Amino acid sequence: MSAMPIAEPTSSSAALDLTWVRAQFPALAQTVNQHPNQRPAVFLDGPGGTQVPQRVIDAIADYLVRTNANTGGAYQTSRNTGRMIEEARSAMADFLNCDADEIVFGPNMTTLTFAMSRALGRELGPGDEIVLTLLDHDANFSPWKALEEKGAIIRTVKFNETDCTLDMQDLAAKIGSRTRLVAVGYASNAVGTINNVAEVVRLARQAGALSYIDAVHYAPHGPIDVRALNCDFLVCSTYKFFGPHMGVLYGKRENLKKLHPYKVRPSHDEIPYCWETGTLNHECIAGIKACVDYWEDLGRRANPAVASRRAAILAAHEAIHGHERKMTGKMIAGLLAIPGSKLYGISDPRRFENRCATFVVRIAGHTPLELATKLGERGFFTWDGNYYALNLTEQLDVERLGGFLRIGLVHYNTMEEVDRLLAALREIVG
Numbered sequence: 001m002s003a004m005p006i007a008e009p010t011s012s013s014a015a016l017d018l019t020w021v022r023a024q025f026p027a028l029a030q031t032v033n034q035h036p037n038q039r040p041a042v043f044l045d046g047p048g049g050t051q052v053p054q055r056v057i058d059a060i061a062d063y064l065v066r067t068n069a070n071t072g073g074a075y076q077t078s079r080n081t082g083r084m085i086e087e088a089r090s091a092m093a094d095f096l097n098c099d100a101d102e103i104v105f106g107p108n109m110t111t112l113t114f115a116m117s118r119a120l121g122r123e124l125g126p127g128d129e130i131v132l133t134l135l136d137h138d139a140n141f142s143p144w145k146a147l148e149e150k151g152a153i154i155r156t157v158k159f160n161e162t163d164c165t166l167d168m169q170d171l172a173a174k175i176g177s178r179t180r181l182v183a184v185g186y187a188s189n190a191v192g193t194i195n196n197v198a199e200v201v202r203l204a205r206q207a208g209a210l211s212y213i214d215a216v217h218y219a220p221h222g223p224i225d226v227r228a229l230n231c232d233f234l235v236c237s238t239y240k241f242f243g244p245h246m247g248v249l250y251g252k253r254e255n256l257k258k259l260h261p262y263k264v265r266p267s268h269d270e271i272p273y274c275w276e277t278g279t280l281n282h283e284c285i286a287g288i289k290a291c292v293d294y295w296e297d298l299g300r301r302a303n304p305a306v307a308s309r310r311a312a313i314l315a316a317h318e319a320i321h322g323h324e325r326k327m328t329g330k331m332i333a334g335l336l337a338i339p340g341s342k343l344y345g346i347s348d349p350r351r352f353e354n355r356c357a358t359f360v361v362r363i364a365g366h367t368p369l370e371l372a373t374k375l376g377e378r379g380f381f382t383w384d385g386n387y388y389a390l391n392l393t394e395q396l397d398v399e400r401l402g403g404f405l406r407i408g409l410v411h412y413n414t415m416e417e418v419d420r421l422l423a424a425l426r427e428i429v430g
């Protein structure tokens with residue numbers, strides 16, 4: 001069994017100026033209810049989508065006021081639009097550590113993945129195998145399962161029910177000489193497990209298969225380095241890491257060139273444009289550039305000595321890591337202490353490096369919907385159900401019971417919000 005690394009807890013918390021961070025996000029100042037029941041809004045719905053800094057809002061509005069045009073025209077706003085898209089592309093390339101022509105913009109991760117599965121389907125023959133996992137969001141499952149229509153055989157990898165980690169032994173056994181693609185999530189959007197994707201990529205590559213990494217849930221929590229991972233594809237969604245509602249796909253240049261997208265004839269044949277069907281959401285792409293600017297700014301504040309945008313993004317991740325980890329410790333201890341509660345996923349502090357700050361629980365005698373509704377009335381925005389991690393809720397047999405209550409923390413949350421959430425939950429369950 002190729003075990004995931006178990007790291008000792010660290011006490012390091014690089015400088016994260018939470019007051020500055022929170023001031024960047026105007027939405028965080030919202031309240032719910034009227035006096036005397038007015039409460040501050042507590043955004044624990046990051047796994048569903050995060051709030052955006054003011055500069056993202058400004059960039060979107062500014063684009064629409066000053067630059068709004070389609071691309072390819074022989075005039076100023078069109079040329080500026082083209083330039084802006086390329087700036088956003090190289091910003092995302094620094095975010096993922098690749099070259100700009102390996103970045104494809106699209107409406108969301110799901111749509112990009114269906115486009116890629118259709119393209120890959122053109123290359124598959126009967127008997128070719130695809131390895132998927134039961135821990136994944138359905139957006140990294142159904143698009144590949146659809147290729148059964150082409151005669152592909154789907155092999156599914158189990159997870160360990162005790163701690164909701166991927167069964168790496170099963171994964172290694174499912175990969176073979178007929179495997180063409182291994183699709184795996186970087187982190188689970190339900191139980192928060194961070195998978196050993198470097199090892200998954202290695203196993204896929206060894207078998208001559210492509211690797212497709214869903215980094216949607218991981219992106220707000222940890223640094224992504226597609227070069228170091230050596231993966232073939234990686235997808236993420238900017239609305240999960242403080243940007244607008246869009247998706248981004250990284251594809252190794254050779255793969256983007258080799259595969260054939262479904263496209264209209266007059267559009268570009270060169271990568272990455274041939275993968276970007278139709279007119280893109282230009283205003284949101286302007287927002288993506290501003291989102292990466294936020295990450296860079298956060299990193300430069302934490303470590304003014306950084307020499308590049310990429311180094312600043314890594315410094316930002318370093319700064320948020322200690323904070324998220326402290327909140328994780330408090331949240332897990334608090335959730336475990338609630339009478340009748342069952343937490344799914346890693347709970348041992350010595351293994352916190354293998355999870356992110358996303359927590360699912362069930363509490364005896366209360367449905368997840370009831371808990372989320374009561375929390376919502378008190379200003380805590382959580383989620384209930386399966387969040388499209390359908391194979392997981394089915395295997396854990398909670399799908400028929402309303403799934404789980406999910407509480408997600410990102411770096412703009414505070415220790416005090418964790419305390420208040422726990423107090424509210426204790427009050428609700430009596």
Ligand SMILES: Cc1ncc(COP(=O)(O)O)c(C=O)c1O
Nearest residue numbers: 108109110137139189216217237
């Ligand atoms: C892990 C994971 N993968 C994929 C998706 C789908 O992303 P999108 O909404 O960009 O299609 C989500 C959305 O919640 C997710 O959490």
